[in-house]
Amino acid sequence: MKDIKMIKFPRMVAMALVVCASLAAFPVAAVKAAGSHAVISVENAWARASKVKVAGAFMTLNNKSTSDDILLSASSDVAKRVEIHTTKTVDGVMKMIEMEEGVVVPASGSLVLKPGSYHVMLMGLKHPLKEGDTFAIRLKFKHADEVEALVTVMAAGAMEGMKHEHGSHSMQHKKHKHD
Amino acid sequence: MNRFFTYAVSVLVVVGLVIAAFIIANEMFGERIQGTSRTIVGAPQIGGPFTLVNEDGQQVTEEDFKGKLMLVFFGYTFCPDVCPTELNVFSEVMEALGEDAENVVPVFITVDPDRDTAEVIKEYTDAFHPSIIGLTGTPEQITHVKKQYRAYGQAVEKEKDPEFYLVDHTSFTYLMGRDGEMITVFSYGTKAEEIVANIEKLL
Ligand SMILES: [Cu+2]
Numbered sequence: 040m041k042d043i044k045m046i047k048f049p050r051m052v053a054m055a056l057v058v059c060a061s062l063a064a065f066p067v068a069a070v071k072a073a074g075s076h077a078v079i080s081v082e083n084a085w086a087r088a089s090k091v092k093v094a095g096a097f098m099t100l101n102n103k104s105t106s107d108d109i110l111l112s113a114s115s116d117v118a119k120r121v122e123i124h125t126t127k128t129v130d131g132v133m134k135m136i137e138m139e140e141g142v143v144v145p146a147s148g149s150l151v152l153k154p155g156s157y158h159v160m161l162m163g164l165k166h167p168l169k170e171g172d173t174f175a176i177r178l179k180f181k182h183a184d185e186v187e188a189l190v191t192v193m194a195a196g197a198m199e200g201m202k203h204e205h206g207s208h209s210m211q212h213k214k215h216k217h218d
Numbered sequence: 219m220n221r222f223f224t225y226a227v228s229v230l231v232v233v234g235l236v237i238a239a240f241i242i243a244n245e246m247f248g249e250r251i252q253g254t255s256r257t258i259v260g261a262p263q264i265g266g267p268f269t270l271v272n273e274d275g276q277q278v279t280e281e282d283f284k285g286k287l288m289l290v291f292f293g294y295t296f297c298p299d300v301c302p303t304e305l306n307v308f309s310e311v312m313e314a315l316g317e318d319a320e321n322v323v324p325v326f327i328t329v330d331p332d333r334d335t336a337e338v339i340k341e342y343t344d345a346f347h348p349s350i351i352g353l354t355g356t357p358e359q360i361t362h363v364k365k366q367y368r369a370y371g372q373a374v375e376k377e378k379d380p381e382f383y384l385v386d387h388t389s390f391t392y393l394m395g396r397d398g399e400m401i402t403v404f405s406y407g408t409k410a411e412e413i414v415a416n417i418e419k420l421l
Contacts, residue, residue: 092333093295128389131406
């Protein structure tokens with residue numbers, strides 16, 4: 040048993056050395072591997088003020104990579120349950136539908152979440168959302184790293200977020216995927 | 219010959235009337251729900267008596283709104299998208315009317331009476347405009363008023379998800395006259411200016 044370990048250890052060290060050497064030899068390849076992660080940024084994230092148990096949040100997701108991505112899910116500390124919804128009208132009847140399969144964020148394009156369409160549905164609010172408040176929503180994608188959007192609370196009847204601001208109030212922090 | 223001629227004319231008139239009736243019926247009911255036009259006219263049988271509970275917990279009927287124009291929308295407070303959008307339009311209408319606003323009562327009737335108590339609906343509607351009155355009631359009262367307005371409101375998988383169930387609902391706004399008669403129906407997405415213009419015609 041001991042013998043095997045004795046042999047195995049230097050072999051692993053040797054392998055590690057080879058890996059290090061190759062990384063050093065091909066730094067471009069190493070950077071490329073890290074950068075192949077798709078990047079999605081959030082712009083103009085806002086929510087409607089709410090004193091009841093539910094609120095909707097809206098935002099623009101920009102996909103800078105050259106392949107489509109999928110917004111899979113969202114979570115937030117302000118609500119018990121968070122879902123991605125869309126609103127559909129069928130014969131004058133409004134329905135909200137959960138996007139269980141996620142929503143595509145097109146390559147080199149954007150996905151706009153806005154009233155009457157896609158929204159992040161915050162269900163079971165732990166406290167009311169007051170105009171001017173900010174809170175975080177974490178977004179998970181199929182390819183891109185998780186993104187944390189800083190959401191600004193607008194008036195209850197607001198139709199859009201703050202104008203003439205480009206990302207400054209919807210700062211985001213990239214987080215590493217844990218899967 | 220003369221008799222045959224009379225007969226032929228009668229047949230043609232009847233056929234013509236049937237076709238006309240068919241076209242009119244199609245115009246009135248066929249496209250009505252699609253909302254191709256922003257203002258939907260017709261359907262005189264909408265509206266009528268109701269008994270509901272206002273946001274202060276008091277019982278109200280259609281009599282309490284007599285003498286005023288009513289803007290009626292069916293929704294529920296667990297609705298963060300469509301309902302706030304429509305209530306925002308209500309708020310814009312009331313602001314645009316200025317002093318004339320006193321002749322109009324904007325009403326939000328819940329299709330989800332189980333979750334929308336008087337208290338909840340008050341909090342919800344007041345966030346948009348203080349003039350908006352939220353109405354709730356017993357499930358029977360809500361079913362009745364929905365029938366009166368030919369409105370639809372159906373909870374989706376309520377048993378499966380008793381806390382967070384969603385409710386499908388009609389998205390029309392009804393403009394009711396001073397005697398509770400229906401003046402017109404606006405499809406969802408109608409701009410406040412168009413509603414204001416219709417209201418001003420009645421003032
Ligand atoms: Cu929703």
